[in-house]
Amino acid sequence: MSTPKEKVHLTAAQETLLITLYAKAVACPEVLFSDPKGKEIIAQIEYDFEQLKVPTGTRLTVCMRAKQIDGYVRAFLAEHPNAIVLHLGCGLDTRFSRVDNGEMDWYDLDLPDVIELKRKFFTESERYHLIASSVTDLAWLEQISPQGRPVMVIAEGLFMYLHEADVKALLHRFKADFPGCHLVFDAFSELTASKVSANPSLKKTGAVIHWGIDDPLEIETWEAGIHLQEEWFFTQSEDIPKLGLGNRLMFKLTGLFMLAKRAHRLLYYILD
Numbered sequence: 001m002s003t004p005k006e007k008v009h010l011t012a013a014q015e016t017l018l019i020t021l022y023a024k025a026v027a028c029p030e031v032l033f034s035d036p037k038g039k040e041i042i043a044q045i046e047y048d049f050e051q052l053k054v055p056t057g058t059r060l061t062v063c064m065r066a067k068q069i070d071g072y073v074r075a076f077l078a079e080h081p082n083a084i085v086l087h088l089g090c091g092l093d094t095r096f097s098r099v100d101n102g103e104m105d106w107y108d109l110d111l112p113d114v115i116e117l118k119r120k121f122f123t124e125s126e127r128y129h130l131i132a133s134s135v136t137d138l139a140w141l142e143q144i145s146p147q148g149r150p151v152m153v154i155a156e157g158l159f160m161y162l163h164e165a166d167v168k169a170l171l172h173r174f175k176a177d178f179p180g181c182h183l184v185f186d187a188f189s190e191l192t193a194s195k196v197s198a199n200p201s202l203k204k205t206g207a208v209i210h211w212g213i214d215d216p217l218e219i220e221t222w223e224a225g226i227h228l229q230e231e232w233f234f235t236q237s238e239d240i241p242k243l244g245l246g247n248r249l250m251f252k253l254t255g256l257f258m259l260a261k262r263a264h265r266l267l268y269y270i271l272d
């Protein structure tokens with residue numbers, strides 16, 4: 001007898017995690033990204049992923065984003081093997097198993113309903129922790145005690161759902177609580193933030209976007225000690241040559257205009 005599948009009961013902003021899970025595990029060309037644990041999870045969830053109608057561009061950028069962030073985490077862990085990594089708005093992402101070096105401590109944080117669902121597929125251990133909280137309720141930070149260990153914070157597909165004041169408050173606390181921490185997140189431009197709700201998959205979930213930023217140096221002016229390390233554009237992906245002609249042309253065209261490159265990109269800061 002087969003095991004009954006998990007039914008999901010998620011709100012709009014939470015349901016977006018199914019878009020990214022699906023993109024990484026199933027909808028992406030294998031040459032770009034491979035997520036076997038994500039595939040296993042999808043097979044156990046009762047949900048019609050096809051009806052999300054995830055556009056090709058979204059599938060590709062979700063996978064490129066995940067691959068680039070995996071690379072940042074691996075590089076950080078190569079330098080700081082006993083680091084602490086905070087993965088905010090983790091959804092059902094399987095990054096811990098993709099990058100685990102056997103030494104670091106990892107915290108996956110998401111809203112309580114999502115963590116309840118995540119517990120069905122992931123087990124906490126001495127080094128793998130789950131935090132059920134809104135990222136904006138800053139009390140969760142009290143659960144992290146780095147005691148001098150280096151910290152990396154990742155927020156993948158999260159900050160655009162927050163208000164700017166919440167993003168500012170988070171950066172302020174990261175700087176105060178984890179001096180020298182590395183922070184990686186993806187950000188929309190202001191134009192994308194105002195228009196992206198028309199994306200068919202997002203529309204399907206009903207999620208609302210609140211925040212976008214044009215110039216990443218503006219974040220340095222929020223507070224002393226915030227240093228931009230990199231603004232990474234999807235047009236820089238080493239995987240573009242592996243794509244079909246249409247997609248290669250789309251990225252080539254995007255690469256010609258700063259406005260288009262900044263529509264959605266990764267930002268990497270050090271806070272000290």
Ligand SMILES: C[S@@+](CC[C@H](N)C(=O)[O-])C[C@H]1O[C@@H](n2cnc3c(N)ncnc32)[C@H](O)[C@@H]1O
Pocket residue numbers: 013014015016017018020021088089090091092093109110111114133134135136155156157158161
């Ligand atoms: C687009 S999904 C990204 C999931 C995952 N990072 C990935 O890339 O697969 C957005 C995630 O942010 C989470 N989220 C939205 N608002 C949040 C909040 N205030 N606190 C914590 N998580 C939040 C949602 O529940 C969801 O899991």
